[in-house]
Amino acid sequence: TGLTITAVLPLCxxxxxxxxxxxLLGEKWEPAVPVVRWxxxxxxxxxxxxxxxxxxxxxxxxxxxLMLRLVHLVALAIALVVLTRHxxxxxxxxxxxxxxxxxxxxxxxxxxxLAGFRLERLLASLGPALLGVAVMAAVVxxxxxxxxxxxxxxxxxxxxxxxxxxxxxxxxWLLDRTRIMQTVALVRGAR
Numbered sequence: 001t002g003l004t005i006t007a008v009l010p011l012c013x014x015x016x017x018x019x020x021x022x023x024l025l026g027e028k029w030e031p032a033v034p035v036v037r038w039x040x041x042x043x044x045x046x047x048x049x050x051x052x053x054x055x056x057x058x059x060x061x062x063x064x065x066l067m068l069r070l071v072h073l074v075a076l077a078i079a080l081v082v083l084t085r086h087x088x089x090x091x092x093x094x095x096x097x098x099x100x101x102x103x104x105x106x107x108x109x110x111x112x113x114l115a116g117f118r119l120e121r122l123l124a125s126l127g128p129a130l131l132g133v134a135v136m137a138a139v140v141x142x143x144x145x146x147x148x149x150x151x152x153x154x155x156x157x158x159x160x161x162x163x164x165x166x167x168x169x170x171x172x173w174l175l176d177r178t179r180i181m182q183t184v185a186l187v188r189g190a191r
């Protein structure tokens with residue numbers, strides 16, 4: 001779970017950090033920039049929730065995952081009914097709140113129902129990834145301030161995207177390479 005989230009985080013953080021580049025598709029996309037950022041948070045949170053649900057299913061708890069999905073559906077419906085009149089960004093925030101609610105519920109159930117699942121161990125395993133995201137954000141935002149040219153350009157997107165990727169990979173690799181290599185070996189052995 002930790003490694004999967006470690007793989008999802010740079011994608012979502014990169015998209016969130018570079019969301020303004022969405023305007024490359026045209027100025028009409030400018031209102032979507034903050035929404036994209038919220039939806040990247042939603043994606044990370046929902047990824048964690050889905051991983052716990054897969055584990056619950058594997059442990060013979062499909063009714064529990066069905067209940068979690070129903071809670072998510074109800075939370076999304078309530079968010080839509082309450083927030084739609086406040087605009088698309090408010091709806092995106094509602095999506096994040098619904099996903100966080102269900103993910104917390106799934107984590108609590110997972111900690112109770114799944115042998116070996118320890119929330120504190122999962123959170124600790126995310127330390128290198130969170131540091132990687134912080135370094136990525138610092139590099140992308142700092143470099144973005146210093147780059148000449150238009151705020152929105154394909155060149156800026158490529159330069160900041162590559163710099164952000166390197167900024168994420170280096171600390172994650174330095175701090176977590178043993179676990180990454182063990183997982184790679186495990187996956188290769190499973191083939």
